Amino acid sequence: xxxxxxxxxxxxxxxxxxxxxxxxxxxxxxxxxxxxxxxxxxxxxxxxxxxxxxxxxxxxxxxxxxxxxxxxxxxxxxxxxxxxxxxxxxxxxxxxxxxxxxxxxxxxxxxxxxxxxxxxxxxxxxxxxxxxxxxxxxxxxxxxxxxxxxxxxxxxxxxxxxxxxxxxxxxxxxxxxxxxxxxxxxxxxxxxxxxxxxxxxxxxxxxxxxxxxxxxxxxxxxxxxxxxxxxxxxxxxxxxxxxxxxxxxxxxxxxxxxxxxxxxxxxxxxxxxxxxxxxxxxxxxxxxxxxxxxxxxxxxxxxxxxxxxxxxxxxxxxxxxxxxxxxxxxxxxxxxxxxxxxxxxxxxxxxxxxxxxxxxxxxxxxxxxxxxxxxxxxxxxxxxxxxxxxxxxxxxxxxxxxxxxxxxxxxxxxxxxxxxxxxxxxxxxxxxxxxxxxxxxxxxxxxxxxxxxxxxxxxxxxxxxxxxxxxxxxxxxxxxxxxxxxxxxxxxxxxxxxxxxxxx
Numbered sequence: 001x002x003x004x005x006x007x008x009x010x011x012x013x014x015x016x017x018x019x020x021x022x023x024x025x026x027x028x029x030x031x032x033x034x035x036x037x038x039x040x041x042x043x044x045x046x047x048x049x050x051x052x053x054x055x056x057x058x059x060x061x062x063x064x065x066x067x068x069x070x071x072x073x074x075x076x077x078x079x080x081x082x083x084x085x086x087x088x089x090x091x092x093x094x095x096x097x098x099x100x101x102x103x104x105x106x107x108x109x110x111x112x113x114x115x116x117x118x119x120x121x122x123x124x125x126x127x128x129x130x131x132x133x134x135x136x137x138x139x140x141x142x143x144x145x146x147x148x149x150x151x152x153x154x155x156x157x158x159x160x161x162x163x164x165x166x167x168x169x170x171x172x173x174x175x176x177x178x179x180x181x182x183x184x185x186x187x188x189x190x191x192x193x194x195x196x197x198x199x200x201x202x203x204x205x206x207x208x209x210x211x212x213x214x215x216x217x218x219x220x221x222x223x224x225x226x227x228x229x230x231x232x233x234x235x236x237x238x239x240x241x242x243x244x245x246x247x248x249x250x251x252x253x254x255x256x257x258x259x260x261x262x263x264x265x266x267x268x269x270x271x272x273x274x275x276x277x278x279x280x281x282x283x284x285x286x287x288x289x290x291x292x293x294x295x296x297x298x299x300x301x302x303x304x305x306x307x308x309x310x311x312x313x314x315x316x317x318x319x320x321x322x323x324x325x326x327x328x329x330x331x332x333x334x335x336x337x338x339x340x341x342x343x344x345x346x347x348x349x350x351x352x353x354x355x356x357x358x359x360x361x362x363x364x365x366x367x368x369x370x371x372x373x374x375x376x377x378x379x380x381x382x383x384x385x386x387x388x389x390x391x392x393x394x395x396x397x398x399x400x401x402x403x404x405x406x407x408x409x410x411x412x413x414x415x416x417x418x419x420x421x422x423x424x425x426x427x428x429x430x431x432x433x434x435x436x437x438x439x440x441x442x443x444x445x446x447x448x449x450x451x452x453x454x455x456x457x458x459x460x461x462x463x464x465x466x467x468x469x470x471x472x473x474x475x476x477x478x479x480x481x482x483x484x485x486x487x488x489x490x491x492x493x494x495x496x497x498x499x500x501x502x503x504x
């Protein structure tokens with residue numbers, strides 16, 4: 001009988017589309033980016049973060065600071081980055097041109113163009129999280145822009161600030177939406193600046209919170225982008241436009257709120273959106289499945305370039321919140337559980353991105369691998385390997401001495417091959433990659449040299465890979481024998497014996 005196989009879900013590759021050059025970020029085609037928070041007890045080194053981004057083909061990221069280590073690690077990677085001025089630095093920058101110039105010199109000019117900085121985010125949700133800084137927000141934005149202008153970077157690097165959708169009052173129907181009027185002394189000059197500099201309005205859109213706070217008015221399927229019948233869609237009574245999901249309704253509410261103030265040509269960039277995979281007892285819909293469903297549907301929706309009902313076909317590029325689960329973040333369990341990955345690089349779940357068009361042709365739902373979990377006990381690995389090559393009925397001849405996958409001769413490398421072969425023979429079923437907890441799914445191709453793993457065959461990969469979650473090929477087996485599991489004849493006999501025992 002096979003070992004008990006617990007389900008493990010993880011991330012598929014993003015294949016992110018860009019339609020224009022880095023010199024015009026506001027006019028880029030639809031893309032998906034990812035936010036990178038750092039409230040982790042074991043934050044990966046910047047080089048590890050960049051390796052993960054490359055392995056996942058994530059081409060757009062947003063940082064909540066301008067960490068020099070990250071910016072150095074991103075150099076020459078081709079990854080486009082939004083850097084952020086933390087809220088606690090706004091006062092100095094808003095009050096002093098020289099402080100703003102020094103910030104740009106230290107955090108932009110020192111790294112650009114080797115590191116592709118596309119935007120500077122001046123603070124984060126300042127008007128709601130730090131309202132006392134509201135009077136200096138636009139001044140800080142203008143001072144940063146002036147510093148970029150002095151370096152002839154103003155057309156290459158945009159300046160904006162992310163707003164919370166809570167600033168938009170009466171958001172449904174979208175056609176009635178407007179910004180909190182008490183903030184018009186800040187919102188109007190902000191929008192005027194964005195329009196004059198061809199920048200975008202950054203907005204954070206969280207259907208999860210809208211759903212949670214609606215007391216049942218917003219259906220879960222509507223929040224998750226799930227298909228709903230036309231008679232269940234939300235209808236804007238003023239425009240008779242139908243809305244099939246909360247995300248589009250919030251983005252259109254943003255367009256209408258700007259139009260209410262006579263700004264009609266400012267594009268929207270969604271700087272945060274996502275769904276938590278865990279929550280406290282009062283958050284029953286913060287689940288792995290719902291997080292997977294929301295983010296998978298969000299990616300598909302953005303990359304299909306459908307736009308919104310108000311602006312069909314207009315790209316609404318979006319940054320998923322977030323790359324890592326932030327285990328040290330203050331607040332509820334859900335606050336710590338928005339990540340696509342754990343700190344060790346293990347994906348939290350597999351995004352369901354198949355059949356989404358050619359832009360997702362390299363979706364790794366069909367390019368995932370099952371390998372030994374890093375740090376797994378060698379004796380447990382050996383037992384699982386023995387099972388895979390015996391009762392598991394896989395062909396372990398390629399790891400026989402002299403064959404393509406024999407080297408490196410250790411239990412980890414051989415288990416990698418056996419686990420992956422079994423995983424693919426079961427149709428990439430996540431439950432088949434557990435082996436009593438010593439295996440995990442990865443998007444990193446463990447093939448090496450002439451040893452081609454089952455998941456690589458026919459995938460069109462060129463054989464190169466970045467090692468994120470696979471264990472080191474130099475791991476030793478702590479003396480565990482490596483010649484006990486090669487004889488298919490021996491395993492045939494053992495299989496007969498096991499079957500007889502089961503029969504008796």
